[in-house]
Amino acid sequence: MTAATIAVRPAAPEDVALILRFVRELAEYEREPDAVAATVPMLHEALFGAKPHAEAVIAEADGVPQGFALFFHNFSTWTGRPGLYLEDLYVTDAARGKGLGKALLRHLAGVALDRGCARFEWSVLDWNTPAVEFYRAMGAQGMDEWTVQRVTGEALERLAGRA
Template identity: 75%
Template structure:
């Protein structure tokens, strides 16, 4: 079963975020807290949404997503920020179910596209994405400004 996350899921979501960070070889990079996740997902101006995959044994995984916008399409898109399935639930269709759920949500909301990023070393995930019809954006690279560089850019005036 996949359902929208509720405030009662914050501790589970943070646990999944930490497990995902460890899987992605960045276990110390998580700055999120229960309070910041609660504000981001359930505050006055939510920045993102989350869904939980679960069965009779409890939560098996989650996805966090938000809307972006394509000026070329003139419509919003759905961007998958994180998808995580617990090790015991992998290979049982949970990840695919989460992707199908989000794709259906994107279609229902009139989104022009559904997109996400994947680490280039995650061959298992990339193989799944190719099987479902996802296409790598070979001519594009992600750019990021954060931390001190973000502060310097903001202060540079311009």
């Protein structure tokens, strides 16, 4: 059996429905199948609208889309340089173990270097041992002394003084 030909390409507007399908599959994998509120028009605007908020790339095996990564820039005041933040990385169950995840990470690491980023970072659920082990094998280090803080919904409205 020959290895699949793997390619990573920028997402195009016609990929938005595919990206949303992958997002829903990722949510299912992460045990939150009902948490996805995004729609095709919302993702299209976020990725390809007048003021894009994020970018995405598609991973293909033998020309068939099997995964994606969605990312955006953040900024480090300490380094004085931008960073690349990986919001989602997903490879279909059938394509796992074939090198697509590694190809996506390598591609984004190259994007980060090409754009002068000081960091390439992301979050991973602590129970997702296969992902944590994969990321460690790629050279990632856990930032265990940091915890994510989040304000959403009514709490966000209260914090903004709008509730």
